[in-house]
Amino acid sequence: MTLTEHLIARIQRAGPMTVADYMAECLLHPTLGYYTIRDPLGAAGDFTTAPEISQMFGELIGLSLAQTWLDQGAPTPFILAEAGPGRGTLMADVLRATRAVPGFHAALRLHLIEASPTLRAIQADTLAQYAPAWHDTVAGLPDGPLFFIANEFFDALPIRQFVREGSAWRERRIIASDGDLRFALTEPGPVSALDHRLQDTQDGDLVELCPAAPAIAADLGQRIAQHGGAALILDYGDWRSLGDTLQALHRHQHVDPLTSPGQCDLTSHVDFEALAVAAAPAKFTRLSTQGVFLERLGITGRAQALASKLSGPDLENLIAAHRRLTHPAEMGTLFKVLGLYPDGKTAPPGLEA
Numbered sequence: 001m002t003l004t005e006h007l008i009a010r011i012q013r014a015g016p017m018t019v020a021d022y023m024a025e026c027l028l029h030p031t032l033g034y035y036t037i038r039d040p041l042g043a044a045g046d047f048t049t050a051p052e053i054s055q056m057f058g059e060l061i062g063l064s065l066a067q068t069w070l071d072q073g074a075p076t077p078f079i080l081a082e083a084g085p086g087r088g089t090l091m092a093d094v095l096r097a098t099r100a101v102p103g104f105h106a107a108l109r110l111h112l113i114e115a116s117p118t119l120r121a122i123q124a125d126t127l128a129q130y131a132p133a134w135h136d137t138v139a140g141l142p143d144g145p146l147f148f149i150a151n152e153f154f155d156a157l158p159i160r161q162f163v164r165e166g167s168a169w170r171e172r173r174i175i176a177s178d179g180d181l182r183f184a185l186t187e188p189g190p191v192s193a194l195d196h197r198l199q200d201t202q203d204g205d206l207v208e209l210c211p212a213a214p215a216i217a218a219d220l221g222q223r224i225a226q227h228g229g230a231a232l233i234l235d236y237g238d239w240r241s242l243g244d245t246l247q248a249l250h251r252h253q254h255v256d257p258l259t260s261p262g263q264c265d266l267t268s269h270v271d272f273e274a275l276a277v278a279a280a281p282a283k284f285t286r287l288s289t290q291g292v293f294l295e296r297l298g299i300t301g302r303a304q305a306l307a308s309k310l311s312g313p314d315l316e317n318l319i320a321a322h323r324r325l326t327h328p329a330e331m332g333t334l335f336k337v338l339g340l341y342p343d344g345k346t347a348p349p350g351l352e353a
Helices: 003-014 020-028 056-070 089-097 117-126 192-199 210-228 274-277 288-297 299-307 313-324
Strands: 077-084 108-113 133-135 144-149 160-165 166-176 181-185 208-209 229-238 247-250 254-257 265-267 335-341
Touching: 003 089, 003 166, 003 181, 003 192, 020 108, 020 160, 020 265, 056 089, 056 144, 056 229, 056 288, 056 299, 056 313, 077 089, 089 144, 108 265, 133 265, 133 274, 144 210, 192 208, 210 229, 210 335, 229 274, 288 299, 288 313, 288 335, 299 313
Parallel strands: 077 108, 077 144, 108 133, 144 229
Antiparallel strands: 160 166, 160 208, 166 181, 229 335, 247 254, 247 265
């Protein structure tokens, strides 16, 4: 049975699906889900993330966290954790860049939040010398000072979509019609979680909610406020969600989200306001663009140092990587960075309180 056939059978049995349920099935179905059965990254996959573009990305994130660790008195031991680590490339760069920070490696305990068996196996190979422990969710992390990274993690969490009609909302759901999947709207009704959005939207506007994201942010905020540490959340999105941002990628091309369930990556833009508000009592930084964040951390100087040893195609690739990570027309503006940190402490380097 294909995933499309499975989804149609489910809809026929239980009725129209929320977009969130559809995303969950497409991405994490035990035998047919996108992340369950493949490595989606790189030129041979469907998308490329910042750590795969250049080592500079992970190096600078690692140094930001290491300086935050020092600023907080170098707690020992501490938890170094990443949610959605991909192939382990980002964490490998973080660990290489922090090797010379006195006491950092001796104190860290590496934990990874990963749902994909395929990617867990790759991470185990990439990070074998650091003996990582894996968890299905952030809630599974042990207590203690937490230094946390989430790069393109929140964008893959399932969302629900609502279209405003007067003072009510119609939810966008997925139905089966003549063997195909298509969108439909429910009857209008109140949605308490969107009461505050009646002030900045009008009839016909589409607003997205990610049910899991605030709960994860609240967990992170409680841990950081209680035990110390920091979180760096990097993703595409903005301070507040507005409009349909659900997208599907297949072989680096945008495709219809309903045409090939389980064969393409599904994501949406992150609502950073929802994360920041939920993270109390931890403090949150001003939302920064990725380009500004990396420039504050010295990416141009790092690129120049690397460039001094390169020539030809290698040099051209480095220049292109720097541009892609930082330029406003590339990832520099679309991607944002939010930091979480304890009240009374300084914000992670690269971000402003």
